[in-house]
Amino acid sequence: MTDVDTPQGMLEPVADVGGAAQPLLQVTGLTKHFPVRGDLFSARKTVRAVDNVSFAVMKGETVGIVGESGCGKSTTARLLMHLMPCDSGAIIYDGMQVGRSLSLRDLRRGMQMVFQDSYASLNPRLTIEESIAFGPKVHGMADGAARTLARELLGKVGLRPENFANRYPHEISGGQRQRVNIARALALSPRLVILDEAVSALDKSVEAQVLNLLADLKREFGLTYLFISHDLNVVRYISDRVLVMYLGEVVELGPVDAVWDAPAHPYTSALLAAMPSSDPDKRTEVPPISGDPPNPIDPPPGCRFHTRCPFAEPLCAQHTPKLTDLDTMGHQAACYMAIPGSGHSRAPAKTTGDNAA
Amino acid sequence: MTDLVEIDNLNIRFTGDRTVHAVNDLSLRLGEGEVLGLLGESGSGKSVTLRALMRLLPRKRTQIAGSVKVLGQDVLAMDDEALSAFRGQTVSMIFQEPALALDPVYTIGRQIAETVIRHEGKSEREAMARALEMLEVVRIPSAKRRLESYPHEMSGGMRQRAMIALALACKPKILLADEPTTALDATVQIQILLLLRELQREFGMSVIFVTHDIGVAIEICDRVAVMYAGQIVEQGTLRGIVRAPVHPYAKGLLASTIHGAKRGARLETIPGTPPSLDHAPASCSFAPRCSVAQPGCAEKLPPNVQIAPDHAARCVLAESASTAIT
Numbered sequence: 001m002t003d004v005d006t007p008q009g010m011l012e013p014v015a016d017v018g019g020a021a022q023p024l025l026q027v028t029g030l031t032k033h034f035p036v037r038g039d040l041f042s043a044r045k046t047v048r049a050v051d052n053v054s055f056a057v058m059k060g061e062t063v064g065i066v067g068e069s070g071c072g073k074s075t076t077a078r079l080l081m082h083l084m085p086c087d088s089g090a091i092i093y094d095g096m097q098v099g100r101s102l103s104l105r106d107l108r109r110g111m112q113m114v115f116q117d118s119y120a121s122l123n124p125r126l127t128i129e130e131s132i133a134f135g136p137k138v139h140g141m142a143d144g145a146a147r148t149l150a151r152e153l154l155g156k157v158g159l160r161p162e163n164f165a166n167r168y169p170h171e172i173s174g175g176q177r178q179r180v181n182i183a184r185a186l187a188l189s190p191r192l193v194i195l196d197e198a199v200s201a202l203d204k205s206v207e208a209q210v211l212n213l214l215a216d217l218k219r220e221f222g223l224t225y226l227f228i229s230h231d232l233n234v235v236r237y238i239s240d241r242v243l244v245m246y247l248g249e250v251v252e253l254g255p256v257d258a259v260w261d262a263p264a265h266p267y268t269s270a271l272l273a274a275m276p277s278s279d280p281d282k283r284t285e286v287p288p289i290s291g292d293p294p295n296p297i298d299p300p301p302g303c304r305f306h307t308r309c310p311f312a313e314p315l316c317a318q319h320t321p322k323l324t325d326l327d328t329m330g331h332q333a334a335c336y337m338a339i340p341g342s343g344h345s346r347a348p349a350k351t352t353g354d355n356a357a
Numbered sequence: 358m359t360d361l362v363e364i365d366n367l368n369i370r371f372t373g374d375r376t377v378h379a380v381n382d383l384s385l386r387l388g389e390g391e392v393l394g395l396l397g398e399s400g401s402g403k404s405v406t407l408r409a410l411m412r413l414l415p416r417k418r419t420q421i422a423g424s425v426k427v428l429g430q431d432v433l434a435m436d437d438e439a440l441s442a443f444r445g446q447t448v449s450m451i452f453q454e455p456a457l458a459l460d461p462v463y464t465i466g467r468q469i470a471e472t473v474i475r476h477e478g479k480s481e482r483e484a485m486a487r488a489l490e491m492l493e494v495v496r497i498p499s500a501k502r503r504l505e506s507y508p509h510e511m512s513g514g515m516r517q518r519a520m521i522a523l524a525l526a527c528k529p530k531i532l533l534a535d536e537p538t539t540a541l542d543a544t545v546q547i548q549i550l551l552l553l554r555e556l557q558r559e560f561g562m563s564v565i566f567v568t569h570d571i572g573v574a575i576e577i578c579d580r581v582a583v584m585y586a587g588q589i590v591e592q593g594t595l596r597g598i599v600r601a602p603v604h605p606y607a608k609g610l611l612a613s614t615i616h617g618a619k620r621g622a623r624l625e626t627i628p629g630t631p632p633s634l635d636h637a638p639a640s641c642s643f644a645p646r647c648s649v650a651q652p653g654c655a656e657k658l659p660p661n662v663q664i665a666p667d668h669a670a671r672c673v674l675a676e677s678a679s680t681a682i683t
Binding site for chain 1: 398399512513514515542543544545546547548550551569570571572573575576595596599600609610613614619620621623624625626627628630
């Protein structure tokens with residue numbers, strides 16, 4: 001009962017340890033493989049769900065992750081939340097690592113997640129107020145204070161507490177439930193919120209409402225978002241920087257406008273070109289790439305995209321391109337066509353003094 | 358242009374613990390070789406309308422009133438025998454989840470051949486040849502080998518192609534598509550949309566395409582009907598609706614899509630949530646959420662106003678829009 005002195009207040013936000021220059025989240029070499037049973041006589045196979053993924057999220061920014069199903073975006077989110085152990089790699093939250101200078105309990109205070117399925121992520125036997133108050137109570141808040149906080153947060157997410165606090169999850173609509181999930185995530189005063197396809201299941205008009213709400217909450221609580229979605233329009237709208245993933249790897253990352261205006265990886269170009277048109281007179285005439293994303297079980301060697309890439313050359317099947325800086329603004333791509341002097345016929349010429357791979 | 362589908366004053370009620378007024382006074386025409394989009398959010402009645410066209414709704418719990426005519430035949434009066442001849446041959450349907458729509462215990466080839474044998478009385482060999490031809494038509498690579506595949510052995514995009522092959526096996530005049538690309542990845546969705554567009558032209562079919570995604574409708578439809586609370590609130594040519602929507606709901610829906618919205622700028626939204634369908638509407642269903650509602654909107658049903666030769670909207674505001682044009 002430590003926080004009873006401010007019954008109207010929230011839990012004390014997790015302190016900023018590293019200062020503004022320290023990334024809130026630093027991920028290096030994150031890897032997760034799942035073994036799967038092979039056929040009766042064949043060897044065990046491996047799903048390379050997340051393979052050597054590195055990125056950083058600065059304080060106060062919104063980072064988007066895009067990619068198709070099976071690209072590892074949700075596995076990445078679960079690894080970050082420590083909902084499953086990673087095989088290798090490091091997840092550093094504000095300069096601290098879980099198990100060393102940070103307890104799992106404190107990490108979960110500082111980092112919260114909103115899932116796609118708004119119904120499955122709420123306990124059907126708790127009222128909405130109880131669901132939101134549950135987290136703060138686990139972290140030592142008194143019952144009365146936690147319920148007051150829950151009602152206050154309901155107001156913040158645009159649901160009138162007197163109408164909603166005592167209802168059960170099945171009694172409200174999907175958009176309202178997702179607002180409840182957002183309120184619940186905020187109840188622990190986190191600094192980082194991971195939104196895993198949080199608006200994907202909502203109708204378009206409701207999706208716009210929730211996106212506006214997320215923008216308001218970000219400003220009010222000084223939040224940092226990691227926004228995972230397959231919808232490129234939404235990611236462009238909400239993100240400052242974006243990561244494009246394909247079969248467990250990051251193929252391109254950079255400021256959203258740089259990636260949209262000048263995609264350097266052919267997969268990014270294909271994803272952008274695959275968006276349905278918004279102009280009846282400019283319909284898509286040719287599909288940007290053919291085929292389905294390959295199975296992440298035993299992905300192709302070399303560049304994983306080479307099986308669908310219109311520009312693939314023998315080099316691409318033999319060697320794996322590394323994420324390489326394209327400019328000084330943090331735009332990076334893992335494609336031999338973007339790496340000077342890589343040996344790909346479309347690669348830019350190597351400039352003097354450049355030591356690219 | 359003759360109308361293949363004529364729906365007049367269709368009302369659909371689901372009875373049970375509570376009554377749901379799923380479709381209210383809906384009238385619709387589908388011309389030959391035309392792709393009509395039914396656009397709306399969840400619960401707007403678009404899928405129910407589609408299922409009523411094929412009489413796929415649970416018989417005991419559904420009350421259907423009005424008239425549904427396909428090629429001049431009264432669908433609501435058909436007996437079981439007439440229905441099963443009608444389904445698959447005249448009208449056929451593809452669904453959102455091919456994994457659920459295909460039978461898991463039969464190979465793809467077997468399922469297509471069965472339809473052909475059943476409807477056209479072909480021999481086993483002829484039917485298998487048609488199955489192979491269909492898989493080639495929908496561009497499934499190494500089609501011959503795929504005849505022997507079970508649905509679970511195929512990827513999502515491949516399964517959707519197989520379902521399209523199955524639906525088109527008997528060359529139906531009308532294809533009903535219920536969000537067939539919603540569950541697919543972006544790069545696969547566009548391939549399936551382009552395939553459907555091409556097959557529609559090649560086979561000269563008429564298509565009713567249900568979707569909640571305006572981008573998808575723009576890629577494939579000639580005409581669009583926007584649905585809200587079981588009613589068509591606006592219908593017209595795709596260009597007419599996208600460029601100059603009249604009904605406030607259609608306007609809001611178009612404005613709230615995030616196409617090219619500027620980062621940091623607020624998105625336009627429609628406040629509130631759709632109404633419950635416990636009662637048949639006695640006034641404009643959208644009035645409680647409408648920013649330009651007038652006192653009269655909550656009192657009586659709005660008129661269905663013809664704004665242009667092929668553009669109508671159910672809104673009092675459309676009356677001034679129509680006088681502006683004429």
